[in-house]
Amino acid sequence: MIHVTETDEIRLIEAEEVPTRFARGWHCLGLSGGFKDGKPHTINAFGTKLVVFQGEDGKLNVLDAYCRHMGGDLSQGTVKGNEIACPFHDWRWGGDGRCKKIPYSRRVPLRARTSAWPTLDQDGMLFVWNDPEGNPPPPEQAIPVIPGATRDDWTDWVWNETIVHTNVREVIDNVVDMAHFFYIHQSFPTYFKNVFEGHVATQVMKGKSRPDSGQRGGKGPKLLGNSSVASYFGPSFMIDELTYHYEGFDLESVLLNCHYPIDENSFVLMSGIIAQRSDVLPGDAADQMAKTMSKFILAGFDQDVEIWKHKARIDNPLLCEEDGPVYQLRRWYEQFYVDVADIDPEMTARFEHELDTTRPVEAWQAEVEENLARREAAGSA
């Protein structure tokens, strides 16, 4: 017998080519201390190769690594004074991108200027301002100072870097993706809200601990849950003020989640963590805590990467009402890929979206209990 089903249109996944342009905005290239050894450093970013070097004046400089003379790789060169000298013919380039000297020539030719990225050395991190239009960074888009980063009662950064082979939009989408925190990261969100305004995209999330995850179990004080306010300041740098609620006390931490594109199909994903020392978490205990958190975050990256490795790029996600505002997030994100003159007011207008977590919490609670029951049954068998 033949059943004739409804001729519902099949939903097709749509995806345009990934943009070949790189986002305008501040990008963190990592901890700045590592670049301050008087040697040039190679960074593959924004579809090219960069050289990062510190001049004698102490300033960190970032230039396109390919010498405009004959294409030599400046990141294989030598720092001489405040300039980087090309290993090929010793042409000297200043942090402003201009050729300052050619030792074997009487004159520097006209147009001897290469790409230079404005830099910022703040809170122990090196940032570069990327702008396809070549404009200077507007002051209102400055990366906020993180007080804990320079305070003695907070730990130093525990830093991770990993290369991910996909387009950066995948990591941005996580801002609005509440459900993946349960299914991928073994978290249990109970409150979820997003606010986009100007160049800032914020995720407010509260969660409770997952007794079935086994990741936070063991000895020590009981973890009840966490509260997180995480904001992208521009296209690539997220500061997450993350509080862990333990029985009897709170633990304050700051988690950075940031990236820079290598090219349109790969990026360097980084995390940085600091935790506040306190009476319950003095001295080394806080450092240990930050290290443990870092491992947890790194495991989280791996969980995301495993999904990204196999998934399709999708411009038309099919959403249910318990999903976050993916389209509005991408509308916000688009502002960084168009000329400033072409930014639509809709891209930067304030948008707020608070999820109803009633149904997700019910479903997830049931799933957690099933997992615990199954574990108990397996344990007693």
Added chain:
Amino acid sequence: MSVRQDERLAPAAPGVPMTEVDCARCGATVLARKSSWEQTSIQWSARAMAVCSTPPADGHSTCPALRESIARAAAEGRLPVLDEVAPSYGAEVADRPAHDH
């Protein structure tokens, strides 16, 4: 990349579109949507931002007066709530066995 529309906001039935709501305190007009009594979306405009008398200090809070105005609009039926307009659709239809047709 081109920016696409969120189909959940499409005005076609059985969905509910973004709908204008005025803040009872300052008169700012925003677009709001509720898929349930607990869920709220708010789209501000530059004009609404300029009119708002007490923007939240921390950037991610929702103005309490506006929140109340939206809740009242929903309670009074001026702002449709999807759960009320269309308590269920989609899955139940899709799950119906083929021989029902």
